[in-house]
Amino acid sequence: MNKLLFLLLALPTLAFANTALKLDHAPVNVHDHESLQRGARVFVNYCLSCHSANYMRYNRMQDIGLTEKQIKDNLLFAADKPGELMKVSMRPKEAKEWFGATPPDLTVIARSRGADYLYTYLRSFYRDDSRPTGWNNTVFDKVGMPHVLQELQGQMAPVYMTETDHEGKQHQVIERLELVKTGKLTPAEYDATVADLVNYLVWMGEPAQTQRMNIGLVVLAFLGVFFVIAFYLKKEFWKDVH
CATH class of the missing domain: 1.20.5 (Single alpha-helices involved in coiled-coils or other helix-helix interfaces)
Structure with missing residues (x-):
């Protein structure tokens, strides 16, 4: 009886383990100020137009080795003073109409999702003409977010394989993604850029951790x-x- 009860309680856990995503390891190092500075630049240029960081001030980036003048000259596009919060001008209602959902605030997204999830997610976009944005993601199926880093990575296309389920039915599943149109960066350079961005997101989630x-x-x-x-x-x- 006790063994049966244990198996019943374990079934949900086993089922979850079998369907868990395989995530790539994110090379995070919050002590690497050069990486954090590069990540901050990518974040401001590509993420901050839609995603806010409402609990982070621009001048906090002085903790990663930037001067106030460097912040003003290179990163202060959506605000007037370094002491302001990293907000966006896009209204939540308009964002929901355009993307189907309001883009989440990214201040603590790394603490919520995890660095490995973000690192894998940002490298898993592929072309999908059935989606409104023209993009889909192997980590987040039917994602509403377009691939904002496509000019850097280029375009990936899925390579399918046939898989048979436990009922004997065959399905087409994505085996891997392959590059069909090059971007500004090589695959290795793009992975390094995403690593810098994720590193910055991890640091931003807790700037005082160091x-x-x-x-x-x-x-x-x-x-x-x-x-x-x-x-x-x-x-x-x-x-x-x-």
Whole structure:
């Protein structure tokens, strides 16, 4: 009886595991300021026209090595002052009419979806004339978002294979994507650009994480030193008792 109950409880988990997406590993390093700066440039130029980052201020990018002048000259396209939030002018109602859904705010999207998901998703768009935007995605089927990075990546087309399900029925499924029209970047360069963008999104989700980790190391070092002092104090106080 107990074994049967365990199997019943495990079935949903097993079913989910079998249908889980295979995600590529995102090479995230929030200590790499050059990567974060490149990612910030891609984000402002390609993402910020539709997606907001309402909980992030432009001047916070000084934490990744940019000066206020660099932010003003190179990244401040949708605001007047570096202290402003990273908002978009597009109205939510209009966005829903154009894309079928309001583009989500991206401030904490990396914490919500995960770096591996974003890295795979941004490299999985392919041409699909049946979709209103002309694009689809192997990670997010029937996605409403167009491929905004297509000029960099180029156009990918699906290569299909025949798969037989558990009922013996055959289906056409996407085996892989192949490049049919080149973009401004080579495939390796595009992957590196997406990695920089995802790296920036991860950092933006928690800009204080580097500082928090540094403070944590200092606290651990202090506790380690204090432990030695406390140990010898304890020995001194209790030496006559023992």
